[in-house]
Amino acid sequence: VLLQTILVGDSGVGKTSLLVQFDQGKFIPGSFSATVGIGFTVGTVPISFLFQIWDTAGQERFRSVTHAYYRDAHALLLLYDITSKSSFDNIRAWLTEIHEYAQSDVVIMLLGNKADMSSERAIRRDEGERLAREYSVPFMETSAKTGVNVELAFTAVAKELKHRAVQHPNEPKFQIHEYIEAQKEKSGCCSYF
Numbered sequence: 620v621l622l623q624t625i626l627v628g629d630s631g632v633g634k635t636s637l638l639v640q641f642d643q644g645k646f647i648p649g650s651f652s653a654t655v656g657i658g659f660t661v662g663t664v665p666i667s668f669l670f671q672i673w674d675t676a677g678q679e680r681f682r683s684v685t686h687a688y689y690r691d692a693h694a695l696l697l698l699y700d701i702t703s704k705s706s707f708d709n710i711r712a713w714l715t716e717i718h719e720y721a722q723s724d725v726v727i728m729l730l731g732n733k734a735d736m737s738s739e740r741a742i743r744r745d746e747g748e749r750l751a752r753e754y755s756v757p758f759m760e761t762s763a764k765t766g767v768n769v770e771l772a773f774t775a776v777a778k779e780l781k782h783r784a785v786q787h788p789n790e791p792k793f794q795i796h797e798y799i800e801a802q803k804e805k806s807g808c809c810s811y812f
């Protein structure tokens with residue numbers, strides 16, 4: 620099964636960095652040149668599902684190019700930057716676009732990236748949580764720099780997709796929210812913030 624996950628969000632929120640951190644376990648500082656068209660990388664996740672990951676360009680002028688890719692996506696990681704109010708405000712616009720172009724059963728997760736930059740924080744954690752609750756999507760803060768919650772974000776999405784794919788009628792439904800909360804407690808993630 621090939622699972623396509625797309626990272627979506629404004630330019631500079633850290634989509635490419637998050638992908639590199641997940642795929643290679645490292646942070647390469649400095650700016651990547653803005654992704655032109657569609658960046659592409661393949662990574663494996665612990666549950667050995669092949670993930671096909673699209674890293675979409677956040678820049679307005681590339682949007683028409685990316686619409687076509689929403690249709691085939693199984694999951695969307697929607698990113699904002701916790702130091703950028705505009706990237707947070709634009710999440711609603713991204714969600715509108717997602718609802719317009721993506722499959723109705725697409726798995727969506729909201730991520731507040733750059734959680735390591737606490738001194739420049741512009742969006743409180745509970746603001747992210749509230750927005751996520753409003754749209755009934757799971758949420759966590761991540762850092763492509765320190766790696767906090769990066770593995771968890773991708774793993775939770777992969778598990779959700781796997782359970783959907785192999786769901787037996789009598790099996791209890793996978794609860795992505797509960798899974799994330801349990802993992803967060805285990806890793807003590809939240810003391811980072």
Ligand SMILES: Nc1nc2c(ncn2[C@@H]2O[C@H](COP(=O)(O)OP(=O)(O)OP(=O)(O)O)[C@@H](O)[C@H]2O)c(=O)[nH]1
Binds near residue numbers: 735
């Ligand atoms: N401190 C910190 N910096 C980050 C983090 N993630 C990304 N950055 C930095 O933010 C800048 C933008 O990151 P990119 O990964 O290029 O962002 P992008 O969303 O892929 O941007 P586009 O390709 O333009 O859409 C770079 O300078 C990164 O080094 C993070 O978690 N913490």
